[in-house]
Amino acid sequence: MATPIKTHKVSHVVLNVSDVERSAKFYTEILGFKISDHNPIGMVFLRNHTDHHTIALAPGPKDATLAPRDKYLTFHHVALEVDSMDDLFAAREFLQQQGIELEYEGRRGAGCNAGLEFRDPDGYMVELTCQMDQIGWDGQSRPHDQHRPVKTLEEAAANPVLPR
Numbered sequence: 586m587a588t589p590i591k592t593h594k595v596s597h598v599v600l601n602v603s604d605v606e607r608s609a610k611f612y613t614e615i616l617g618f619k620i621s622d623h624n625p626i627g628m629v630f631l632r633n634h635t636d637h638h639t640i641a642l643a644p645g646p647k648d649a650t651l652a653p654r655d656k657y658l659t660f661h662h663v664a665l666e667v668d669s670m671d672d673l674f675a676a677r678e679f680l681q682q683q684g685i686e687l688e689y690e691g692r693r694g695a696g697c698n699a700g701l702e703f704r705d706p707d708g709y710m711v712e713l714t715c716q717m718d719q720i721g722w723d724g725q726s727r728p729h730d731q732h733r734p735v736k737t738l739e740e741a742a743a744n745p746v747l748p749r
Contacts, residue, residue: 588679589672589675589676589679590667590672590675590676590679590713591667591668591672592665592666592667592713593666593667593668594665594666595663595664595665595666596636596639596664596665596666596698596712596714596717597636597638597639597640597641597663597664597696597714597717598639598640598641598660598661598662598663598664599628599640599641599642599643599661599662599664600640600641600642600643600660600661601643601644601645601659601660601661602642602643602644602645603645605627605628605629605642605643605644608629608642609629609631609642612631612640612642613631616633617633618631618632618633618639618640619631619632619633619724621637621638621695621696621720621726622637622638622695622696622726623695624694624695626643626644627643627644628641628642628643628644628695629641629642630695630696630726632720635719635720635721636696636717636718636719636720637695637696637697637698637717637718637719637720637726637727638695638696638717641661641695643661660709661710662702662709662710662711662712663709663710663711663712664698664700664711664712664713664714665711665712665713665714666713666714666715666717667713667714667715668715669715670699670715670716670738670741670742672713672715673699673700673701673713673714673715673738674738674742676701676713677690677701677738680701680703685703686703686704687701687702687703688702688703688704688710689701689702689712690702690736690737690738691734691735691736691737691738691740691741692732692733692734692735692740692741692746693732693734694729694732694734695726695729695732696717696718697716697717697718697727697731697732697733697746698714698715698716698717698718699714699715699716699738699741699742700712700713700714700715701713701714701738716745716746718746718749719749721749727746727749731746731747732746733746
C-alpha cells in the first residue's frame with residue numbers, strides 16, 4: 586500500500602520522568618542541550634540546534650518513584666516532521682481511511698508546531714508535525730501569549746503563527 590506520509594526527520598521525543606529538574610540538569614549539563622521553554626503543566630523543552638525543542642521532559646505522577654516504573658516513567662511520544670500543513674491534511678485523511686483513530690490534532694503551545702497524534706499498534710504515541718518554531722540568534726523562545734493554541738488542523742491553517 587502506498588502512503589502519502591513522507592517524514593524527513595525525527596522532530597522531537599518527549600520523555601515522562603520522575604524529576605523534571607534533575608533530568609533537565611542532566612540533559613543540559615551532561616549532554617549540552619539548552620532549555621528553550623517551560624509550559625504550565627511542568628514540561629521542560631530542550632534544544633540542541635535551532636528547532637524550538639528536540640527533547641521534552643514531562644513530569645510523571647508524583648508517586649512515580651514508588652509506583653511501577655514501567656507504568657509511569659516511559660516513552661511519551663515521538664514526533665516525525667513533515668514539510669507542510671498540506672502534508673498533515675493528507676496524512677489525516679490517509680490515517681482515517683486506514684481506521685487509525687486520531688487522539689489529537691491542532692496546535693498546543695510551546696514550539697507552535699501543528700500536528701496530529703495517534704498510536705502505533707503497540708500503543709506508543711506518534712505525532713506528525715510541521716512548522717516548529719526556530720530559535721534565532723538571540724536564543725529566546727516566542728512569548729507564551731503568542732503560542733495560539735487551536736484544536737483542529739483547519740484552525741491551525743486559518744490562524745498561522747506569525748514569524749518571530
